[in-house]
Amino acid sequence: MEIVKEEHLVPDELMSPPKSSVKNSEYFQLTVKPLLEEGKDGELIDWLKDIGLLRRSQKCANPECQGLKPMDWKRARIVDKFHWSCPACKKKASIRLDSPLMDFHCSFKIILDTITAWCDGISLEDFTKENKNVKAVIAKRIYNTCTTVADWYMHSHPELSYLGGENSVVLVDTFPEGCMTTSPHNNNYPKRVLCLADTSHMPARIWAHIIDKNLDYQKLTALVTEHVRPGSTIVANPALYPLLHSIKGMAEVISVEALMALDPADYQRSLKNLETIWKSTVSVCQDIQNMSTNEGEQILRELEWRQVFPSSLSQILHDIASYAAATRSA
Numbered sequence: 031m032e033i034v035k036e037e038h039l040v041p042d043e044l045m046s047p048p049k050s051s052v053k054n055s056e057y058f059q060l061t062v063k064p065l066l067e068e069g070k071d072g073e074l075i076d077w078l079k080d081i082g083l084l085r086r087s088q089k090c091a092n093p094e095c096q097g098l099k100p101m102d103w104k105r106a107r108i109v110d111k112f113h114w115s116c117p118a119c120k121k122k123a124s125i126r127l128d129s130p131l132m133d134f135h136c137s138f139k140i141i142l143d144t145i146t147a148w149c150d151g152i153s154l155e156d157f158t159k160e161n162k163n164v165k166a167v168i169a170k171r172i173y174n175t176c177t178t179v180a181d182w183y184m185h186s187h188p189e190l191s192y193l194g195g196e197n198s199v200v201l202v203d204t205f206p207e208g209c210m211t212t213s214p215h216n217n218n219y220p221k222r223v224l225c226l227a228d229t230s231h232m233p234a235r236i237w238a239h240i241i242d243k244n245l246d247y248q249k250l251t252a253l254v255t256e257h258v259r260p261g262s263t264i265v266a267n268p269a270l271y272p273l274l275h276s277i278k279g280m281a282e283v284i285s286v287e288a289l290m291a292l293d294p295a296d297y298q299r300s301l302k303n304l305e306t307i308w309k310s311t312v313s314v315c316q317d318i319q320n321m322s323t324n325e326g327e328q329i330l331r332e333l334e335w336r337q338v339f340p341s342s343l344s345q346i347l348h349d350i351a352s353y354a355a356a357t358r359s360a
């Protein structure tokens with residue numbers, strides 16, 4: 031197959047960033063990495079407190095001490111290098127108590143390395159294969175937490191599931207039968223996914239939802255109307271175009287075929303541009319085929335979150351802390 035690289039209909043900045051480069055992000059290099067060096071335990075822990083991943087204060091669980099003096103922060107010969115200690119009854123408590131890191135039974139360095147790998151899009155299998163010192167069950171727990179938190183974030187920010195608006199182009203397609211990828215693939219996947227991409231953001235913002243294989247077109251149109259803001263230009267795959275072309279309130283509705291007509295010199299090139307925008311979406315749509323619908327939806331929310339936060343490390347750390355605070359107070 032012809033690979034077209036030189037010129038794109040869609041500017042390069044709309045393309046998803048390569049997943050593998052994130053670890054070299056400024057945030058990891060300048061903020062996280064220096065704190066993981068030998069002898070920086072105190073600074074690392076201060077930082078974990080600052081970003082909300084460890085608690086700043088703790089009360090003694092002993093009923094006789096409750097509400098009296100707060101517990102002290104003491105150095106200790108344990109993995110975490112510190113613990114809480116009650117000034118009254120001398121009872122000790124883990125510095126992870128009631129924190130989002132409580133269930134991750136490994137060093138802070140391993141936790142941060144694992145979260146960074148999740149951000150970088152490294153599969154759990156590859157990560158545990160390359161990091162023999164990390165227990166697979168712990169790495170899986172950390173990965174699952176990141177996914178749960180990203181899913182929670184998207185649910186608590188419903189405005190992010192509305193795409194487009196004036197001067198925005200929103201692509202509307204379905205997987206597997208649409209034109210999201212030119213590589214030959216099986217169209218008999220068990221799950222069908224409605225995918226929207228708002229190309230006014232970099233990378234394109236995605237909204238994707240598993241739909242019934244036999245979902246009637248009226249319902250499908252309703253979903254599109256619900257998630258695409260008025261004033262948008264919709265570019266629909268040829269099968270959806272006849273249904274969507276009369277949607278009210280849009281600036282314009284055009285079919286992918288018409289888009290190709292604007293670019294007759296190189297039909298393949300336009301398809302390649304679309305394929306690039308959809309690349310990570312297609313990959314996730316394939317990944318979720320053997321999952322339950324709930325699990326699949328969660329992974330689609332994670333995809334949406336990743337498109338909103340392409341350099342995601344500082345964001346996920348912040349969101350893990352917010353999620354813990356929200357679920358604690360709930």
Ligand SMILES: [Zn+2]
Nearest residue numbers: 090095116119
């Ligand atoms: Zn006490």
